[in-house]
Amino acid sequence: MKRQPLRLAILEATRILEDAGVESPRNDAELLAAHVLGVERGRLPMVPLVDPPVIDAIGQLAAQRAKRVPLQHLTGWAALGGITVGVGPGVFVPRPETELLLEWGLELLRGREYPVVVDLCAGSGALALAVANARPDAVVYAVDNDPHALAWARHNADARAEAGDTPIRLYSGDVGDSSIFTELDGLVDLVLCNPPYVPPGGELPPEVIDHDPPQAVFAAEGGLAVFRHAVGTAARLLKPGGGLAIEHDDTHGSAAPTLVSARKVLTGVEDHLDLTGRPRFVTARRAATAPSDGASRAGG
Structure with a gap:
């Protein structure tokens, strides 16, 4: 399977969340991608290409977030x-x-x-x-x-x-x-x-x-x-x-x-x-x- 650019998956997730009226679409898209990859959000630029299953997983989570399921419920954690x-x-x-x-x-x-x-x-x-x-x-x-x-x-x-x-x-x-x-x-x-x-x-x-x-x-x-x-x-x-x-x-x-x-x-x-x-x-x-x-x- 051919690897694909992660940034395109994040851009697509951002578009989906924007269309759904999510308040911080880019932020949420990046956090969902980081969650799927198991890395810190700041390390996303170091992962230029990903396998198709990763793209699919990000898309599925973005679809759930677009239904206004809380980001924290999808990632399983909140920070304080x-x-x-x-x-x-x-x-x-x-x-x-x-x-x-x-x-x-x-x-x-x-x-x-x-x-x-x-x-x-x-x-x-x-x-x-x-x-x-x-x-x-x-x-x-x-x-x-x-x-x-x-x-x-x-x-x-x-x-x-x-x-x-x-x-x-x-x-x-x-x-x-x-x-x-x-x-x-x-x-x-x-x-x-x-x-x-x-x-x-x-x-x-x-x-x-x-x-x-x-x-x-x-x-x-x-x-x-x-x-x-x-x-x-x-x-x-x-x-x-x-x-x-x-x-x-x-x-x-x-x-x-x-x-x-x-x-x-x-x-x-x-x-x-x-x-x-x-x-x-x-x-x-x-x-x-x-x-x-x-x-x-x-x-x-």
Whole structure:
């Protein structure tokens, strides 16, 4: 069988994805080609010619992607921080925007030895595992209430442990449960959370609507129900000077910081933009001293 130029297969895959309305057709075509070849994307120029079965495999994957099957489901992985995690049906696919939240959290931990970190609504475990990879001295807890997500998180945690990363402590639980992690009250350096936050009925691309678990995407109370619980849990868990970073919908640029500010023990509340310039996550720190009035203590 005569070998064929790889670049032509990538160009054809790009055309197919463009016609299907995929947001980043060239990027996805190259990643699919790299996946088929088992090489890093940056090494594609070093593979000028490929066998016809490779061309066919790239075309088949491009056809699936054109049906708006998530790229990560086709390759089997998603990246966050310095790691990749396995993803597929039944678990939320980590988004690039969460990199900024992770960066904020790691910066907060700078200079702290053996920090305690909690990832609420852990999903695939990507955030918790990225922290454990960047900070091997950290004690990292992760929790989710979805058994399918927890199965993916356990798979990823085992894989990262085999790669030499510090194991994380994975739990089944709900952020709305006031008894969750009570043994950590006032001891946590950092709480990270990427909760379900899209208001019911929100318009989303097919990759999300048809493939991400609805319970990992949508939330009641205009998208803020789980967010509200997570803030309350974080206020209880954080030690003085500890930090919270929590994602929210881009329509919550005002409501999310307001909810965090309502917890009097949380100070320095700041909202942050994502990679597209939209409001995406809010941060705060636990006050060094508790509020003086009883009402504030009860609210925090």
